[in-house]
Amino acid sequence: MLIKLTGGRVYDPANGVDGEIRDIYVRDGKIVSPPEDGRVDQEYGLHGRIVMAGAIDPHTHIGGGKMTIGRLMLPEDHRGDPVCHTHLTRGGCGHAVPSTLTAGYRYAEMGYTACFEPAMLPANARQAHMEMADTPMVDKGAFAMLGSDDFFLRQLAAKDDIEAIKDYVAWTIHASQAIAVKVVNPGGISAFKFNQRELDLDEQHVHYGITPRDVLLTLSRSLKELGVAHPLHVHGCNLGVPGNVETTERTIAGMEGLPVHLTHIQFHSYGTEGDLKFSSGGARIAEMVNKHKNISIDVGQVLFGQTCTASGDSMRQYGNTKSANPKKWVVMDIECDAGCGVVPMKYRDKSFVNALQWAIGLELFLLIDDPWRIFLTTDHPNGAPFTCYPHLIRLLMDKGFRNDMMQKIHPDAAAASILGTLDREYTLYEIAIMTRAGPAKSLGLRDRGHLGVGAHADITVYDDNPDREAMFGTPVFVFKNGEVIVRGGKIVKVVHGDTHVARPDFDPSIEKSLRDYFSRYHTMSFDNFKLSDAEIEDGGRGGVIIQPTAARSTS
């Protein structure tokens, strides 16, 4: 069947299309050239409407054990947002840590068609994928967490050959069905198990003697040489600690030009000026990012209200427990692999610190020049639930609205930020880069995030509503693989997305060392650790899509 989307204003940055009136043709789930015979089976008149590829969230905590801890811990939050079943959709709950089913529905209802879980512990990969399989509507993918796992730290401490480390990194991507690798508080999650309470960039791990800098350089180089599209996804040292702007600057400068993605950088952009010894490092970080083209970032914007922070960073999350609201929290040490910390948080606009966090995030958005290197995230649910994205987009696109919001925050925070002096308003083209083309390019999704011929027909259509919050909150149509799944912001068809993975090459002889390591120390056998394609595909909850990697190289 040939479908024609007629007359919409198309924003497709991957193909350089900036608001041109274009027709789009779809056949068998993909975007195709206009048919030679001109025959069209179904037509959607989109005159006056805005057309973009389906949105892609490159960093959202939607699946895995720590999210389910958050769910189980916060019944009071769910009770405020019950979701009834319909003849199409299942019951669930929303807000800070929504049920998987509701998360899938709500992402689709906002025009998102792919979501990436950024902190999958390899030891917890099976569960993370099961949760993502129960997140309908959207495509998924996950980043395997490395850098505090004992196998890697032993390799690093023993100064193993970089090729063996690369083999292990690649093996982990295969075994956990990941598309990329994330490092969280490099070496610090392990150091916390040895009772270290902080680990700065050049501080030594008490047991292994290695530093976070060693971890970052080794992993970023490994991924580059393995040909994995997405650079090392870095949750740096000292998250949330006033003064961490300097650590972040040193991290950027210290990457020796290797590609890295610094995630939720807002939480790493804090100075120590002022009476409360808490100030914005937004301008400093933006300048560093602008200068270093090897760096991409996502913001991790804070928005006000109740949420729940959930991170692999057990060390820093333990430090954050004093701010828990409500006063309950979970910290875990996990399987000689990683850790986690789940701490509920209520960001208040009348709190100086929270208000300044809000302003710092917006400063970063507005001061970083290149929208191809900055992605729109709240680090769901750490800065705010993903359902706040339309509000965030309006803050970026509408200076008047932003200034109105600034009137409501703690006046000292407003005074301590340069936000009020920033006039930039994001364009629709830039929003399309930040929420579609940029993440797709960074993650190496060759046929997602754009509207060129051959792309999957994941397409979102909006009314050109000057209230951009309303516009992005309620798409007119969302197409997934060429089918209408959302109409007028409501689900009309339930589908299951696919799981995107990468498969970099590795020398299978690494499995010998791993098999020995598992049998000596682990409580799970090497063979059972590995997650097969069949486990993801069985049950009809979507397939596995292997995205390309470049040829492996050495330096």
Next chain:
Amino acid sequence: MSAMGENADASTFENVVCPFCGLLCDDLEVERQGTDLKIRKNGCHRAVVGFERALPASKPQIAGKDVSLDEAMTAVAQMINKASLPMYGGLSTDVGGMRAALSLADRSSGVVDHAFSGAAKHNMAVLQQAGWITSTLTETRNRADLIVIAGSDIHKLHHRFFERIVCPEETMFQDGAIKRTVVFIGDGLDQSGAKGACIDEVITLPCPLEQADEVLAALLARMRGKPIASQDVAGVAVSDIEDLAKRLHEASYSVLVWAVGELKVPEPELFVHTLCETVKLLNRTTRSAGLSMGGGEGAITANSVCGWQSGYPLPVSYASGAPKYDPEFNSIDYKIASGEGDLLVWLASFTTDLEPPETSLPTIVLGTPGIKLKRQPEVFIPVGTPGIDHAGQLIRNDSVVSLPLRALLAPRHPSAAEVLSAIEAKL
């Protein structure tokens, strides 16, 4: 991994996951001879009973009479359609079975509750009121220099916990194995597992198990610097309690282990809370973690899948169309007693011991053939055992690791997931 083809009559399977307790040991070697299984390596008594049992031939039945599977499922669908509040209980199944049970409960506006959630709710209450710091099996095995078995008989519950976690031949951060101290809080706990090169010392605080909470409360009080008026607490000298406090402070990584379903104290929630607060206090200066064990009959799996799909722990009611959590008033025991529930669908696919509660309400059992039943249910449908008859996944009792289950035999009966999904399709 199969030494021979999995379809051959005789095969040996390695790295088999045992689904018969929450520890999910995955190093079993199981041999298949025709339709019989024999454990060749690493089977505890419970595993031998589970894998090597001879189950009676069984067919779907309505009122005790053999019927076809389709007739039985049609009858169940009709009963669910008629019910005002169907109750889906037992829930002893794998991830696939739980997904299907939740889908059916959502569709039919019923209640879901696991057979063991009456105990698990005490853990959930502590999680929801205060939270905790916990560890996992591999972390504990390699790192703990002090392990406290608190008020519950872990060796009896998990026959290989000590072998695999407490007394391994080798640990990661030392040459050979770590030297560790094991402390038992409670008289009569099976200590026979605490042996081997890595056990430095075994200490017992021999209070009656019913009073383990008093000893734990005294420990926390002393750690907080509060005085204790008497010389002993529940028969344990305060000086011994103080000695434990000192050891905990001096340990690099202590792990306090409990199994909520095995506790004999009058207020399990208070016990778990006290234990978790003790761990939190220790972490101000050193490292310490809790480790919650138990979770047999798929209890952790059921709670986790319900958690991610509905947002809540068990028990959950879908009666209003949206999931609602209430550990008291949504429990199946309460729904039976109050007369709100009018149909019981009981799912038990691992052991044959998981009996449905006694009730005169119409009862449907999806069970392991030979399951103990006090009365004949209105409908009985035999289901396969995950990890023997069909593949699947289970979540281990540290709530982190999940393991793949394999089909070791040609399926004798359909999986619970297949039956529940087919019933849903007939509604």
